[in-house]
Amino acid sequence: MSxxxxxLEEARRMASLLQRAAEQVRADFARSVGPFDLPVATARAxxxxxxxxxxxxxxxxxxxxxxxxxxxxxxxxxxxLVTREPGDDRRVKVLTLTKAGAALRTKLSRxxxxxxxxxxxxxxxxxxxxxxxxxxxxxxxx
Amino acid sequence: MSxxxxxLEEARRMASLLQRAAEQVRADFARSVGPFDLPVATARAxxxxxxxxxxxxxxxxxxxxxxxxxxxxxxxxxxxLVTREPGDDRRVKVLTLTKAGAALRTKLSRxxxxxxxxxxxxxxxxxxxxxxxxxxxxxxxx
DNA sequence: TATTGTTATACTCTATAACTATA
DNA sequence: TATAGTTATAGAGTATAACAATA
Numbered sequence: 001m002s003x004x005x006x007x008l009e010e011a012r013r014m015a016s017l018l019q020r021a022a023e024q025v026r027a028d029f030a031r032s033v034g035p036f037d038l039p040v041a042t043a044r045a046x047x048x049x050x051x052x053x054x055x056x057x058x059x060x061x062x063x064x065x066x067x068x069x070x071x072x073x074x075x076x077x078x079x080x081l082v083t084r085e086p087g088d089d090r091r092v093k094v095l096t097l098t099k100a101g102a103a104l105r106t107k108l109s110r111x112x113x114x115x116x117x118x119x120x121x122x123x124x125x126x127x128x129x130x131x132x133x134x135x136x137x138x139x140x141x142x
Numbered sequence: 143m144s145x146x147x148x149x150l151e152e153a154r155r156m157a158s159l160l161q162r163a164a165e166q167v168r169a170d171f172a173r174s175v176g177p178f179d180l181p182v183a184t185a186r187a188x189x190x191x192x193x194x195x196x197x198x199x200x201x202x203x204x205x206x207x208x209x210x211x212x213x214x215x216x217x218x219x220x221x222x223l224v225t226r227e228p229g230d231d232r233r234v235k236v237l238t239l240t241k242a243g244a245a246l247r248t249k250l251s252r253x254x255x256x257x258x259x260x261x262x263x264x265x266x267x268x269x270x271x272x273x274x275x276x277x278x279x280x281x282x283x284x
Numbered sequence: 285t286a287t288t289g290t291t292a293t294a295c296t297c298t299a300t301a302a303c304t305a306t307a
Numbered sequence: 308t309a310t311a312g313t314t315a316t317a318g319a320g321t322a323t324a325a326c327a328a329t330a
Contacts, residue, residue: 011255014269015167017276018260022164024280025157041297047150056311065299070313091306091311109146113153118160121279127156130279133272134159137263138166183320198288207322212290233288233329287330295322300315307310 024117032112036104038079045072046081046105047112052096054087076101166259174254178246180221187214188223188247189254194238196229218243 033043041062048061059069073095076082081101087094097105113119122130175185190203201211215237218224223243229236239247255261264272 007261008251008255010269011258011261014260014273014276015171015258017273017280018160018164018167021276021279022160025160029157047154050147054311066312067300067314068298071298073312087311089307089311093312106146109150113146113150116153116157117279118156119149119153121281122275126275126278127152129271130275131156131159133264133268133275134163136268137259137272138159138162139263196288208289209291209323210321213321215289231288231330235289285330288328290326290328292325293323296320298318300317302316303312303314305311305313307308 028115028117029112032115033108036108036111038108039075041068042072042075042079043108043112045069045076046097046101047109049076049082049095049097049101049105052094054092054094056092058095081105170257170259171254174257175250177253178250180250181217184214184217184221185250187211187218188239188243189251191218191224191237191239191243191247194236196234196236198234200237223247 029044030040033040036043038046044062045058048058053061055069055073056066058072059066062069073082073084073093076095077084080098081104082095082097084093084095086092118127118130171186172182175182178185180188186204187200190200195203197211197215198208200214201208204211215224215226215235218237219226222240223246224237224239226235226237228234260269260272
């Protein structure tokens with residue numbers, strides 16, 4: 001009997017499962033976005049632009065650098081999906097969906113969410129449990 | 143009643159939690175490997191070389207391209223941790239841990255798993271549940 | 285003809301640093 | 308002084324394509 005080895009093996013298995021689940025989520029999102037001819041990051045930004053938002057705020061929500069958001073905003077603007085206008089504080093630029101942007105965002109959200117493996121493969125009770133476990137796992141993370 | 147926006151929001155929240163959990167696992171692995179002065183990918187290869195393996199086989203286990211393994215094998219060999227010798231099929235090169243490689247692999251495996259956040263933050267019952275949910279989520283994946 | 289491993293190169297994603305214009 | 312956004316550049320990580328040796 002080897003309790004220590006069992007624990008190590010369990011840790012390895014859990015780590016692998018979490019990595020694969022995350023990869024599945026990424027791959028599924030990319031697959032859902034594919035038909036829309038949008039870069040994945042651009043699609044993610046579009047979906048987050050539920051309401052008008054400062055670029056800095058979008059960077060926070062995407063957990064990325066502000067300089068990266070500049071490129072995404074360029075792309076969204078080039079495609080006519082957002083406007084980029086000064087806010088009250090004139091350093092800020094507010095991204096607001098155009099009519100076309102809102103329409104595309106709606107189509108995108110209809111394509112993305114229902115096909116998500118988490119929503120398809122797990123029932124409501126399981127999703128609630130999974131959310132609780134992952135939240136515990138991530139508690140007090142920096 | 144559940145609107146489209148509610149579904150999207152739930153899917154997004156679950157995706158985010160899974161991404162963050164996976165990132166936590168990666169960060170923890172990197173932190174554990176840190177003191178060993180090995181690149182993360184090299185450390186991962188070292189841990190997988192439990193037994194001698196063809197480079198192609200290692201690429202399969204790491205889910206990466208063969209050309210990438212060439213670089214890892216170069217690194218491991220440079221450090222004196224593996225030998226790289228022709229197999230029966232002389233196209234194949236077999237990676238085998240040296241004495242130093244085996245010793246380092248043992249130390250590494252002891253350092254990596256025990257402080258894993260999954261093991262520390264979740265009790266046994268929760269880990270069993272999480273494993274069941276993730277396995278369901280990943281069932282029948284290509 | 286197909287496969288292993290190698291090499292050189294290219295690509296994707298994202299961050300860092302320096303800058304400007306406001307505040 | 309500090310912050311929002313921009314620009315140019317750099318780096319990590321990994322793949323692609325062409326190739327030689329072997330099957």
